Amino acid sequence: MRKLKVTEMGRLTLGEFRETEKQPIAVVLDHVRSLHNVGSVFRTSDAFCIEEVLLCGITAQPPHPEIHKTALGAEESVSWRYFKETDEAVDYLRKQGYTLLAVEQCEGSTLLQNFCKEEVKRYAVVLGNEVKGVQQHIVDKCDGCIEIPQWGTKHSLNVSVAAGIVLWHLADKH
Amino acid sequence: MRKLKVTEMGRLTLGEFRETEKQPIAVVLDHVRSLHNVGSVFRTSDAFCIEEVLLCGITAQPPHPEIHKTALGAEESVSWRYFKETDEAVDYLRKQGYTLLAVEQCEGSTLLQNFCKEEVKRYAVVLGNEVKGVQQHIVDKCDGCIEIPQWGTKHSLNVSVAAGIVLWHLADKH
Numbered sequence: 001m002r003k004l005k006v007t008e009m010g011r012l013t014l015g016e017f018r019e020t021e022k023q024p025i026a027v028v029l030d031h032v033r034s035l036h037n038v039g040s041v042f043r044t045s046d047a048f049c050i051e052e053v054l055l056c057g058i059t060a061q062p063p064h065p066e067i068h069k070t071a072l073g074a075e076e077s078v079s080w081r082y083f084k085e086t087d088e089a090v091d092y093l094r095k096q097g098y099t100l101l102a103v104e105q106c107e108g109s110t111l112l113q114n115f116c117k118e119e120v121k122r123y124a125v126v127l128g129n130e131v132k133g134v135q136q137h138i139v140d141k142c143d144g145c146i147e148i149p150q151w152g153t154k155h156s157l158n159v160s161v162a163a164g165i166v167l168w169h170l171a172d173k174h
Numbered sequence: 175m176r177k178l179k180v181t182e183m184g185r186l187t188l189g190e191f192r193e194t195e196k197q198p199i200a201v202v203l204d205h206v207r208s209l210h211n212v213g214s215v216f217r218t219s220d221a222f223c224i225e226e227v228l229l230c231g232i233t234a235q236p237p238h239p240e241i242h243k244t245a246l247g248a249e250e251s252v253s254w255r256y257f258k259e260t261d262e263a264v265d266y267l268r269k270q271g272y273t274l275l276a277v278e279q280c281e282g283s284t285l286l287q288n289f290c291k292e293e294v295k296r297y298a299v300v301l302g303n304e305v306k307g308v309q310q311h312i313v314d315k316c317d318g319c320i321e322i323p324q325w326g327t328k329h330s331l332n333v334s335v336a337a338g339i340v341l342w343h344l345a346d347k348h
Contacts, residue, residue: 001280105183160332164331164336168286
C-alpha cells in the first residue's frame, strides 16, 4: 500500500484547529517532571483534538525548546493553562462540569477495558508524576480511577504512553 | 480510592515473566532513532507481555544507559533480537507464521478502531523511523496497514505513543 504524502493527510491548519469542534476531554498533568512527556502529551492532544491541557505544579509550560522538540508545534494548537496547585485545576474543571478520572492503580479502580464513557459527559483525565503518580489527595477528589492493566514486571507505563492509551479509549472515533 | 503500594500490584518477577504465557504479538522497530522511544517500547512491551521486540537497522540495542533510563529494566524482561536489515526481521516473522501489520498512514489503510484481530493469528506490528516512518518497501511486504486516525494539525504521533495505542488495541485484556 502506498504511503500517503503529508499533503494528502488532510490535516488542519492552526486556524482551522482553533475553530474545529473538540473532543469533550481535558488532560491534567499533576507535577509531571519530564519535558519530553509534556511535549508528547501535547502532540497526542493535537492528534485527538483534545479540549484543553492543564499543566500543574512543577509541570513545565510552553514556550520551552524541550517541549517544542517533542510537541513539534502542538503546544501552539492545543489550548492549555497553568495552575500552581493541582487542586485549583480540579476545582476549575468541576465548575466547568467535567467528570474527573485519575489514571492510577487504586483499590477498586476500573480497568480501562471495562470503562464505558457516557456520551453526555465531559471527562478530565488526571496523569501524575513519573515517580509518585497522581497525588493521593487529588485521587480522592476525582470521581473515579481508571487503571491500565499491566501484566509484566514493571510498576507503571511511561506517562505519555498511558495518556495516549486512555485518550484513545475515550476519544470519539468519528 | 487508596493508591496501591508497589507490593500490592502483583507484578511478576523476572523469572516468572520469562515463564508466563505471552501475548501472540511481536513489535518491529524499523530504524527508530530515539533511545527514549526504544526504551519506552520495551516498557510497554513488558506491561502487555509482548512476545518479542525486533530492533532493526539504526535502532539501538540493549544494554545502553539511555534505553535503560526509559525502559527501567524492561529491556531485561522482554525478549528481543537485532536485524541489520528490516527485511530480515520481516522474513524471520513470516517463517514464524506472524501476520505483519505496518503502523502507517497509507492509501486504503485500516483505521485502528475498525481493526478486529483474529484470535488464531499472531501479529507483528511494524513501527517506523521518527521522520520517515516505515520504509515503503517494508510496508509493501506487510499483510496490512493500520492507521491511528488523527484529526489535528500534526502529521504523526510519537512512535512510543503509537506503539502503546496499537499494542493496547491488539492485546488480549484477560
